[in-house]
Each structure stands twice: as structure tokens, then as C-alpha cells.
Amino acid sequence: MVMNDEGQLYTIEGITAGIIMLVTAYAVFSSGFVFTPGDAHIADMQLQQLGYDALLVMDTPLHAGDESRLQELIASSDVTPFTTEFNSYLSKGTGATYMINPLTFTVDTRTQWNATIYYRDMDDSDKIRSYSFGHSTLGDDFVTREPAISVTRYVYLDDKPINLNHISTEAYQKMDDPQEGQMVLFEVLLWRG
Amino acid sequence: MERLDDEGQWIVLMGVVVATGMFILAIIINQAPMVGQSTSEAVLEFPKNEIQDIRYHLAPLAQLDNSSESNKTIDRAKKDMRALSMARNNAVMYFETNSTTNMADLFYRYNRLTIRYNNGVTEYYEEHLVSVRLP
Numbered sequence: 592m593v594m595n596d597e598g599q600l601y602t603i604e605g606i607t608a609g610i611i612m613l614v615t616a617y618a619v620f621s622s623g624f625v626f627t628p629g630d631a632h633i634a635d636m637q638l639q640q641l642g643y644d645a646l647l648v649m650d651t652p653l654h655a656g657d658e659s660r661l662q663e664l665i666a667s668s669d670v671t672p673f674t675t676e677f678n679s680y681l682s683k684g685t686g687a688t689y690m691i692n693p694l695t696f697t698v699d700t701r702t703q704w705n706a707t708i709y710y711r712d713m714d715d716s717d718k719i720r721s722y723s724f725g726h727s728t729l730g731d732d733f734v735t736r737e738p739a740i741s742v743t744r745y746v747y748l749d750d751k752p753i754n755l756n757h758i759s760t761e762a763y764q765k766m767d768d769p770q771e772g773q774m775v776l777f778e779v780l781l782w783r784g
Numbered sequence: 785m786e787r788l789d790d791e792g793q794w795i796v797l798m799g800v801v802v803a804t805g806m807f808i809l810a811i812i813i814n815q816a817p818m819v820g821q822s823t824s825e826a827v828l829e830f831p832k833n834e835i836q837d838i839r840y841h842l843a844p845l846a847q848l849d850n851s852s853e854s855n856k857t858i859d860r861a862k863k864d865m866r867a868l869s870m871a872r873n874n875a876v877m878y879f880e881t882n883s884t885t886n887m888a889d890l891f892y893r894y895n896r897l898t899i900r901y902n903n904g905v906t907e908y909y910e911e912h913l914v915s916v917r918l919p
Contacts, residue, residue, distance in 0.1 A: 601795070612806070619813060630817075636824035643833040711867050719871040743834065743873060745841050745865060771856040774841070774864035776872050 634783060635740050638702065642742035642781045645680040650744055661777065665708065665746055668754040670725040677704070677779075678727060701784035705730045705739075709776040713767035720766070722759035724777070729784055739782040746777050834873060835901060835908055838865070846881045846897035846914040854883075875903035893918055 649661040658666070664673045681702050705726040712718035751768035767773060845861055848854035858881055869877040880898040887894040894913040901908040 615806070619810070630821065632824040632828060633820050636827045639828060640833075643837075647833075647837075709868055709872055711864050715863075717863075717867040717870070719867060740828075741872075744837055745868070747841060747861070769860055771853065771860045774861050774868065776868040778872055 631738070638781050638783065639740050639742060641681060641702075642704075642740070642779055643744075645677060646742060646744040646777065646779065648680055649676065650746065661744070662746055662748065665724070665775070665777070666748060666750065666752050668752045668758050670758065673706070674725045674727070677706070677725075681781075702781060703727045703730045703736065703784040704779050704781045706777065706779045708762075709778060710762070710766050710773070712765055715767075720762065722755075722762035724758070727784075737782040737784075739780040741778055741780055743776055743778045745774050748773055748775055829905060831873075831875070831901075831903055831906055834869075834875070834903075838877065838879075838899060838901065839910075841865075842879055842881075842897060842899060843914055846883075846895050847916050848881070848883065848895075849916075850883045869901075873903065875901060877901050887913065888918065891918055892916060 646661070650659045652659045660676070661673075663669075664676075681704070703726075706724040707721050708724050709719050709721045712720050749772050751766055755766065756763040841861075845858055848858065862879065865877055865879070869875045878900045880896075882896040882898075885894065885896055887896075892915040894915055897910075897912055897914050899908070899910045
């Protein structure tokens with residue numbers, strides 16, 4: 592039987608086309624994606640949701656009618672326990688770990704934050720005043736940092752927080768103590784450390 | 785006159801089909817990064833959590849009765865939330881409660897709660913009845 596050696600050109604063309612397709616596919620999949628500032632939206636969105644969720648968890652009472660943990664801590668001006676608990680909520684999850692040294696890996700705790708309480712001035716105008724309510728380890732350093740996103744939560748307070756003068760003398764003087772309770776706005780700035 | 789060679793039409797057709805297919809796949813890859821981008825932009829822009837937060841705090845207020853103490857609490861919350869949302873969340877927020885309606889059935893009395901929220905991008909209006917268990 593004689594070998595059929597017709598259509599050699601088709602074979603060569605097929606092989607050439609195959610190589611071109613492989614090179615194209617390689618070029619597409621090996622291309623790196625540059626993380627531009629516009630892409631920060633994706634991480635920011637996750638950070639925002641994390642922040643709102645952490646505040647929601649802290650502002651949910653254990654039993655109906657009880658004070659929430661967040662209300663408790665603001666009412667007693669306890670900044671240190673808030674810092675610890677809020678940090679633990681932020682670092683919860685199955686997310687990425689990072690290396691402290693080659694033998695120790697830890698859950699990502701690099702998310703930095705800074706919390707502020709906003710309240711209405713006692714002169715009954717619409718003037719808004721504020722006092723600081725804790726920050727993460729590097730959270731008070733506003734010299735250089737990533738752009739922050741803000742998460743907020745309204746908190747209802749029955750009375751003026753006690754020991755407020757230990758945190759801020761100005762807030763102690765300017766914050767109202769209405770019989771009927773008041774709403775304050777708890778704002779946390781979050782950024783990737 | 786030389787005859788036009790019209791054999792191998794299938795090969796030509798397959799070439800066109802494969803080329804079109806690769807073109808479409810390339811467009812899909814090209815669009816993939818944009819999906820995550822525009823979705824997260826939309827999520828960031830929409831004040832879902834703010835509105836949920838407002839509703840969370842207003843429902844108990846709307847359940848209050850029509851006593852002068854309750855009205856004081858509601859007025860205070862109204863002023864506080866309006867000023868705070870304007871100052872910190874760039875949003876106009878207003879709510880109204882009405883516990884004087886005579887809507888009731890055998891077990892519940894119904895108070896009306898109206899919420900208006902507008903941050904320039906998202907406008908939210910809600911009117912609903914909050915049930916209060918009759919004693």
C-alpha cells in the first residue's frame with residue numbers, strides 16, 4: 592500500500608495554527624494584573640461589610656430588652672475592653688494568614704481602625720461634637736496610611752456615659768444628659784494596614 | 785478560463801467558527817476584571833447597612849405609646865439622628881411615628897412609622913405598621 596502524502600500543506604498549516612493558538616493562550620493567561628488604585632474598591636467593599644458586621648454584632652443584645660455590649664461599653668466609657676473585643680471581631684474568619692517569623696503564622700490582624708463618637712451639643716443646636724473612643728495598635732498614626740472607609744452605627748444611650756471626663760473633658764462638659772435618652776453616632780474608620 | 789477551486793469549504797468554515805469562538809472567549813476574559821470592580825462600587829455606594837441600622841433603632845421607638853415621655857424620647861431621637869446623619873453620613877434623614885391611629889385587631893395595636901432617607905444617590909422611603917401587643 593502506498594502512503595498517501597497529499598495535503599502536506601494542510602498539515603503544516605494546522606500545526607502552525609495550533610502553535611499560534613497556544614502562544615496566544617499563553618500570552619493571555621500569563622499576563623499579570625496590575626493592582627491599580629481603582630481596584631481598591633473590591634477590598635474596600637469587603638472591609639466595609641466587615642466593619643458594619645462587627646458593629647452589628649457588638650450592638651446586638653444577648654437577650655431581648657438587655658443593653659448591648661456596645662451600649663454598655665460606651666455608657667461606662669470603657670475604651671480598653673472595646674479595643675480588645677472589636678479587634679477580635681475584625682480578625683475572626685478563615686481569611687489569609689501572614690507570617691510573623693518562619694515558624695509563626697497568624698490570622699491577619701493588620702486591619703487598622705480608629706473609632707469616634709459623635710453627639711449633639713447640649714445647647715440643642717445641630718452642632719455636632721465628638722470624642723475619640725479607641726484605636727488599633729497603629730490606628731492613631733494618621734501621618735501615612737491607606738485611604739480609610741467609614742462605617743457608622745447609631746447607639747441609643749439612656750444616660751450620659753459615666754467616667755466620660757477620663758476620656759475627654761470637653762465632651763464631659765458639652766454632652767447633654769437628657770432624661771429621655773439620646774442617640775449618638777459611633778463611627779469607625781477602617782483601613783488596610 | 786481557469787475554474788474557481790471551490791473545494792475545502794468545510795475547512796474554511798471551521799476556520800471562521802474557531803476564530804469567532806476565540807474572539808468571544810477573549811472578550812469574556814477582558815470583561816472579567818470589570819465585573820468585580822463595578823459590583824463592589826455598587827455595593828459601596830448603596831447605603832444598605834445605614835438603612836438597616838436606622839430601621840433597627842426606629843422600630844422600638846415606633847412601638848412606644850402616645851404619652852408625653854414617649855414623645856420626648858422620639859423628638860430627641862429625631863433631632864439627634866437628623867443632625868448626625870447630616871453631619872457624618874451626608875444624608876438627609878427624617879422619620880415620623882404615629883401611635884394615635886385606631887388600627888387594632890384582637891391582639892395587636894398598629895403604630896405607623898414613616899422613614900425618609902436621601903443621600904443624593906439613594907432615596908429611600910418607607911411606611912409601615914409596627915405591631916404592639918395589646919395587654
